[in-house]
Amino acid sequence: MRYSEYFIPTVKETPADAEVISHKLMLRAGMIRKVAAGVYNYLPIGLRSIRKVENIVREEMNRAGAVEVLMPMVIPGELWQESGRWEQYGKELLRFKDRKDNEFCLGPTHEEVITDIVRREIRSYRQLPINLYQIQTKFRDEIRPRFGLMRGREFIMKDAYSFDVNEKEADKSYEKMYQAYCRIFKRCGLDFRAVEADTGSIGGASSHEFMVLADSGEDAIVSCNSCSYAANVEKAEAGLSGLSPDTEMRPLEKVLTPERKSIQDVSEFLGIPAAHMVKTLIMTADDKLVAILLRGDHELNEIKLKKVLGCDSLEPATEEAVLNSIGTPVGFIGPIGLTLPIIADLVLKNMRNFTVGANLEDYHIKNANFDRDFTVENFADVRNVVAGDPCPRCNNGTLEMWRGIEVGHVFKLGTKYSKALNAKFLDENGKEQTLFMGCYGIGIGRTVAACIEQNHDENGIIFPIQIAPFQCIISSINPKDENVRAISEKIYSEMQKIGIEVLLDDRDERPGFKFKDADLIGIPVRIVVGAKNLIDQKVEFKLRKSKESELVAVDDVVHRVENIMKEVLA
């Protein structure tokens, strides 16, 4: 491709609405342009990288025995009503009506549609297992789209669905996909971890997320420094150990804490570490109030609490609701004398003589203790783990914390959708059985964005060769020079002949201008053809990721680049 005939609208200045580095660089490099909140145009080099990821995904899915299909983006509402998700899914599901007033939605995920295909077409255990996938544009009407392709409303996703005769076989399909995902992200040149995860609105028994490690990641994940345990903080189990108990209980002591409402304020005011305090959160769970006790320096994990309570909705109680029901303003609530049901975090079991709110404005109470001063309904793991917590699996390691970008998620669905949609088959005894499912997603655009988060410097993107829009760029210095132009063209056509994806920068621009663009769009290999070096029949060879360049004979340079491609893409 000739740069002069191509379309790469790079910009010097960063558009004001970009926050994270991948978003900024994708805009600056002319990969994407915003059309509406969370909705983007893919410009040529952006599209090329996306296609690269798609092709890697496609190859590995095919290799793992999955079969490609393409489902519609517009889905009849009745399918979603049948699964029960028409009501459950909420406002993320964009609904609309056609001219006949029939209800439709834009597909945010395709369990319903795929299960509909399978229940119509699969009759016998002889047709199983089967794994169908597609690469398709999805739409989820996110409350707050952000960070460019990282969290769009419209985005390209690979989604796969496996169908098996029983749970054991379904586990095998899951394992196959897990392995395929590892190969995919490895081939994309990403530093990633597979972690245990919460299944969220997709549902099912268990799941793993594939997380690209990056400080800008929206997810927090933990991993054990001793064993292989790794999990999303949403899911990570908190170990049991906490502070060792004081030997004996001391008497209660009411202390004045005027206008000290937060743990931090009270902690500083009384000179007591937050870890020796217990905070009392009042939550509204399905319209009922419940009190949650947590160590002062810990945070509530609402997903865990939801499971403990078995409720559908859970949110912090409003200040009015708290005041009306307890008679004390938020900030001074405590468990002693509280009439609400109380759930205490597991770690509190080991605590003695902790400080709590007094249920009296401007007062806290020191030396509170379980049983003597109040009782709780039960102890449960309802907090977020923190760095340094003991590992819940091996018990001799501690947990380290990372930020991650979720690029893939694999689920064991069991029979959730097949039951709801009545997807059955006949087993070898002629008996009707319900299909066991798994589903497997990869965010294609997000994978490209995550890759940029991991691979960039102050000058721009540093694409790994596997997903770079072009493998090589020839920067022709002063293409008006006849010799420079001729040699550039020669190298260009030789590279094209052997299948190297090459971009010839034949624009009549100054050298610095071309170098800046080449660096910004992150082409892995750069060949600079200039008059000075041509005197010795040499051109400059430089890898985007390295600082140094070297001079290579004109006759060797194509071979040199070819070897690099072979090495990396082997």
Next chain:
RNA sequence: CGGGGAGUAGCGCAGUCUGGUAGCGCACCUGUCUUGGGCACAGGGGGUCGCAGGUUCGAAUCCUGUCUCCCCGACCA
């Protein structure tokens, strides 16, 4: 949905408080020049100041409403 911020040339911004000819940098067009890290000079084009009302002799500027976008939170893959 709660809190905060912003809509002025393609992009980044000033001007708004204190109403009176709509500006700067980059980009773009023409020409000269230049060619190893976003050259230089000269000339030029481009704006319903988000939208709708209102106040006023006069509104980018004041008032009311409304839409969009961004950030934090809530929510959610």
